[in-house]
Amino acid sequence: MCNYQGYEFGAGRYPDSYCVDGYLHDADSDYLNYESRCCPICDRNGAIKWWFDYWKDTCEEGDERDFDVINEEHMHRATSLVDDIRFNRGITDPNVTEIPVGRCPAGIPTPAT
Ligand SMILES: [Zn+2]
Numbered sequence: 457m458c459n460y461q462g463y464e465f466g467a468g469r470y471p472d473s474y475c476v477d478g479y480l481h482d483a484d485s486d487y488l489n490y491e492s493r494c495c496p497i498c499d500r501n502g503a504i505k506w507w508f509d510y511w512k513d514t515c516e517e518g519d520e521r522d523f524d525v526i527n528e529e530h531m532h533r534a535t536s537l538v539d540d541i542r543f544n545r546g547i548t549d550p551n552v553t554e555i556p557v558g559r560c561p562a563g564i565p566t567p568a569t
Contacts, residue, residue: 458554460497461562462541471562478502496541498553503541507534 457478461471465482473480475495494502511530513523539550544563546556555561 458495458497459561460495460545460555462496463562464493496538497545497547497555500538500542500550500553503538504531504534507537 458475460473460475460480461483462473462480463471464473464480465484466472472483474483475481475498478495478498480493480495494506496503508527508531511534512527514530515521515523515526519526541563542548542552544565545561546559
């Protein structure tokens with residue numbers, strides 16, 4: 457469990473997700489999600505897998521490439537999405553499972569003073 461805050465649930469302008477025991481929960485809702493959505497900080501691989509499964513076997517209309525090729529692209533996209541989320545919080549090492557002290561858990565850059 458970490459202090460991650462993110463934007464996974466579509467509220468838009470403010471962080472609406474937070475980490476509970478490695479899974480993301482919706483800050484706008486009182487109930488815990490039944491869907492196990494892994495935290496991109498403490499479970500990088502799980503979060504990548506979640507996004508991959510979300511996109512798996514889907515493609516743009518008219519895309520006639522093999523699903524092997526398309527899914528490889530989805531995996532690449534899922535990996536860079538999760539790594540971007542981590543990078544915005546100051547993490548470049550894939551093995552790190554905590555947001556560095558002093559970094560905003562929501563990934564908002566501290567305004568330059
Ligand atoms: Zn976490």
